[in-house]
Amino acid sequence: MAVVDESGALRTHEDAAVAVVDGAVAAVGPTDAVTSEYDPAEADVALDARGKAVIPGFVDSHTHALFAGDRADEFAAKLRGKTYQEILAEGGGILRTVRAVREADPDALLANLLQQLDTMLSYGTTTVEVKSGYGLDTETELAMLGAVRRADDQHPVDVVATFMGAHAVPEGRDADDYVDEVVEEQLPAVAKQGVAEFCDVFCEEGVFSVEGSRRVLEAGREHGLTPKVHAEEFVHLGGARLAAEVGAASADHLLHATDEDAEALVDAGVVPVLLPGTAFSLGADYADPDPFLDRGAPVAVATDLNPNCYSQSMPFAVALACVGMGMTPAEALVGATRNGALAIDRDDGRGTLRQGTPGDLCVLDAPSHVHVPYNFGVNPVEAVLKDGRLVHGRTEVVHG
Ligand SMILES: N=CN[C@@H](CCC(=O)O)C(=O)O
Numbered sequence: 001m002a003v004v005d006e007s008g009a010l011r012t013h014e015d016a017a018v019a020v021v022d023g024a025v026a027a028v029g030p031t032d033a034v035t036s037e038y039d040p041a042e043a044d045v046a047l048d049a050r051g052k053a054v055i056p057g058f059v060d061s062h063t064h065a066l067f068a069g070d071r072a073d074e075f076a077a078k079l080r081g082k083t084y085q086e087i088l089a090e091g092g093g094i095l096r097t098v099r100a101v102r103e104a105d106p107d108a109l110l111a112n113l114l115q116q117l118d119t120m121l122s123y124g125t126t127t128v129e130v131k132s133g134y135g136l137d138t139e140t141e142l143a144m145l146g147a148v149r150r151a152d153d154q155h156p157v158d159v160v161a162t163f164m165g166a167h168a169v170p171e172g173r174d175a176d177d178y179v180d181e182v183v184e185e186q187l188p189a190v191a192k193q194g195v196a197e198f199c200d201v202f203c204e205e206g207v208f209s210v211e212g213s214r215r216v217l218e219a220g221r222e223h224g225l226t227p228k229v230h231a232e233e234f235v236h237l238g239g240a241r242l243a244a245e246v247g248a249a250s251a252d253h254l255l256h257a258t259d260e261d262a263e264a265l266v267d268a269g270v271v272p273v274l275l276p277g278t279a280f281s282l283g284a285d286y287a288d289p290d291p292f293l294d295r296g297a298p299v300a301v302a303t304d305l306n307p308n309c310y311s312q313s314m315p316f317a318v319a320l321a322c323v324g325m326g327m328t329p330a331e332a333l334v335g336a337t338r339n340g341a342l343a344i345d346r347d348d349g350r351g352t353l354r355q356g357t358p359g360d361l362c363v364l365d366a367p368s369h370v371h372v373p374y375n376f377g378v379n380p381v382e383a384v385l386k387d388g389r390l391v392h393g394r395t396e397v398v399h400g
């Protein structure tokens with residue numbers, strides 16, 4: 001069993017068992033000790049995980065999992081040398097997904113998200129952050145956040161909502177003028193409905209400047225939304241510094257972050273969220289985790305699921321974090337669990353496995369957590385418990 005403790009250290013225990021009572025972990029420890037106190041024969045459900053690793057459920061802290069339409073042709077064009085920014089400047093990329101989302105009816109949006117959540121759950125994700133940002137107008141941004149809320153109500157995976165009206169500048173609009181709309185119209189409407197917890201912005205050359213991003217994040221803060229920043233993804237613009245200055249929960253991507261950025265983020269307690277799937281699908285250089293890891297930062301690893309980075313799989317993100325970014329299997333696994341929870345301000349111990357934390361865990365069809373990145377490209381997750389309930393799986397149920 002791979003247990004992530006409160007400090008973020010990963011410890012493995014041989015011959016261990018976990019008992020979950022009323023949705024929370026009641027005991028983790030040697031099998032004899034746990035089973036003598038919690039008799040498997042009296043449990044509602046008992047799983048035989050002999051020879052299998054048990055890990056905390058994954059916390060995917062950065063996704064754009066709610067969208068409509070398909071951009072597979074753009075993926076193919078990028079392989080032939082077209083850049084992400086060129087596609088966006090031509091009205092493709094995010095703007096194309098915006099057109100598809102505006103045309104979709106709310107039930108179809110919800111159905112799309114529920115399907116994505118099913119897939120994520122099958123790969124071991126038990127908590128996920130989902131951003132809006134394919135509406136770019138008040139009505140569609142609210143429709144997206146409404147779908148996120150309904151999905152959270154209906155699906156076993158916990159879904160955390162982020163408002164991202166500043167995801168792209170709508171076609172035909174001026175960036176400053178659009179920031180005015182986000183600040184004066186969209187944010188107040190989102191806050192009034194209470195449908196988002198975070199406010200994110202794409203601080204990037206050709207998208208939102210540092211000053212425009214700051215305006216959005218400060219206004220979000222006034223409405224009670226915690227800032228997050230898409231920072232230093234394609235160029236070095238200053239988004240990481242901004243994240244530090246506004247006290248963001250996280251700064252994400254960071255492919256072009258400098259050592260000084262890392263220092264500022266760590267000093268400000270901002271969680272760095274690294275998204276190796278994005279670099280993989282763009283054929284870009286990976287972010288460097290070392291300036292963060294060397295400073296003891298809780299580096300999070302997430303999928304960035306979106307039509308430009310089409311992967312629901314946290315095990316694959318973990319494999320890329322190891323092979324592409326040089327993180328150890330333990331660092332990547334902690335990044336995909338406990339540190340992901342920190343990036344979305346969840347301080348209930350989710351992403352760890354210890355007494356009192358939510359009963360969110362995965363049984364792997366593998367003998368250790370190292371097999372998650374080692375046996376890449378397959379799904380190592382055999383069963384998933386969410387709040388102690390078996391919500392996915394094929395592990396042998398010995399009782400229940
Ligand atoms: N970079 C900005 N936003 C997304 C991509 C969204 C899209 O291309 O649809 C990201 O985090 O990778």
Ligand SMILES: [Zn+2]
Pocket residue numbers: 062063064230304
């Ligand atoms: Zn993103």
